Amino acid sequence: MRIIVSGGGTGGHIYPAMALIKRLKERDLIEDVLYVGTEKGLESKIVKNAGIDFKTIEIRGFKRKLTVENVKVVELFLSSIRKSKKIIKDFKPDIVVGTGGYVSSAIVYAAHVSHIPTVIHEQNTIAGVTNKFLAHFVDKIAIAFPDVVDQFSEKKKLVFAGNPRAQEVVDIKKNDRLKEFNLEANKPTVMIFGGSRGAKPINLATIEAMDKFLTADYQILFVTGRVHYDNVVKKIDSKYLKSANISVLPYIDNMPEILPDLNLIVGRSGATSIAEITALGIPAVFIPSPYVTHDHQTKNALSVSNVGAAKLIPESDLTAESLFEEIDGIMRDESLQKKMSVESKKIGVPDAADRLIKVLLDLVNK
Numbered sequence: 001m002r003i004i005v006s007g008g009g010t011g012g013h014i015y016p017a018m019a020l021i022k023r024l025k026e027r028d029l030i031e032d033v034l035y036v037g038t039e040k041g042l043e044s045k046i047v048k049n050a051g052i053d054f055k056t057i058e059i060r061g062f063k064r065k066l067t068v069e070n071v072k073v074v075e076l077f078l079s080s081i082r083k084s085k086k087i088i089k090d091f092k093p094d095i096v097v098g099t100g101g102y103v104s105s106a107i108v109y110a111a112h113v114s115h116i117p118t119v120i121h122e123q124n125t126i127a128g129v130t131n132k133f134l135a136h137f138v139d140k141i142a143i144a145f146p147d148v149v150d151q152f153s154e155k156k157k158l159v160f161a162g163n164p165r166a167q168e169v170v171d172i173k174k175n176d177r178l179k180e181f182n183l184e185a186n187k188p189t190v191m192i193f194g195g196s197r198g199a200k201p202i203n204l205a206t207i208e209a210m211d212k213f214l215t216a217d218y219q220i221l222f223v224t225g226r227v228h229y230d231n232v233v234k235k236i237d238s239k240y241l242k243s244a245n246i247s248v249l250p251y252i253d254n255m256p257e258i259l260p261d262l263n264l265i266v267g268r269s270g271a272t273s274i275a276e277i278t279a280l281g282i283p284a285v286f287i288p289s290p291y292v293t294h295d296h297q298t299k300n301a302l303s304v305s306n307v308g309a310a311k312l313i314p315e316s317d318l319t320a321e322s323l324f325e326e327i328d329g330i331m332r333d334e335s336l337q338k339k340m341s342v343e344s345k346k347i348g349v350p351d352a353a354d355r356l357i358k359v360l361l362d363l364v365n366k
């Protein structure tokens, strides 16, 4: 099939799109693929690095408050629909898929008015603004959490698919990649990170807890987020940076290959991270971001912690002490780790990419 995929802004919208493309290629289902994003978004780097054709449109998200800036946003939206129609006319897709973020709104809408089948993928427990808007026009809405059903009035369009990134990570075996980060290959390992862009409060609590981690009988992979890295390193005493027990990195490009080597993941509760974690059954501690629309990360996290697969620290309770105690409590208790892992796997969707592909094939072959 000829397919246009669009999703961006943060990794949580991009990696599911990339996982879908990867699986379509593995199954030899792609005749040609084009990714539509913005030049400024994280997608520009990730998609270009993967060698996938990439076309940009200029578009911005609405400000929630009434401001004059929104006039510019409307102008850009209209011009990006015109550009999207041209892209569609030239590429002639059989289907267009949007995975969220405002960038996907123009191309998916333009596909709808050009009578091309359309699908959106909603990763979260609370639907994003773009997907709520697009829901009126698209043919199918693929969801990753059953809870989100209530958010859409277009019930007949809903299909539960999970998040394609789950299937991408589940096939990768433990492969001792931790040595690349100066950590031991077989020592129990905790990764602390704040989603695709890093999170300052998590970074600060981790820096303050370093003293305790220095002597722990497990090691710490601390991923700060690219924009925070220099500041974090400046704040850390060099004895921690030289320690064999702690590795500090700005970003991990090959996350699927690292995940099987981890015993505990601590971080934000972005939906794509959750899909990866539950596909593999990795115990987790979530510190939901309170800065996202409708506090959706708390709802995401609760769907995992409510079944005993993760612990939850509200950001308002996050300190070096609470962070260390939660991590240490889990790392000292192997039976708890096993129990969390079993419960986590039960809610994982390891065949999510194939489920989503079935939705696409049903539309294309209609």
Ligand SMILES: CC(=O)N[C@H]1[C@@H](OP(=O)(O)OP(=O)(O)OC[C@H]2O[C@@H](n3ccc(=O)[nH]c3=O)[C@H](O)[C@@H]2O)O[C@H](CO)[C@@H](O)[C@@H]1O
Binding pocket: 010, 011, 012, 013, 015, 100, 123, 124, 165, 193, 194, 195, 196, 197, 223, 250, 251, 252, 253, 254, 255, 256, 268, 269, 270, 271, 272, 273, 274, 276, 289, 292, 296, 297, 300
């Ligand atoms: C602040 C914000 O708006 N966050 C949203 C964003 O999160 P964010 O972009 O952080 O998304 P997720 O936590 O869902 O996913 C992060 C992705 O980035 C990858 N990764 C992360 C760090 C790293 O060093 N290397 C790497 O590859 C992870 O493996 C994962 O695939 O999109 C998610 C999915 O719609 C939402 O649920 C989040 O609420």
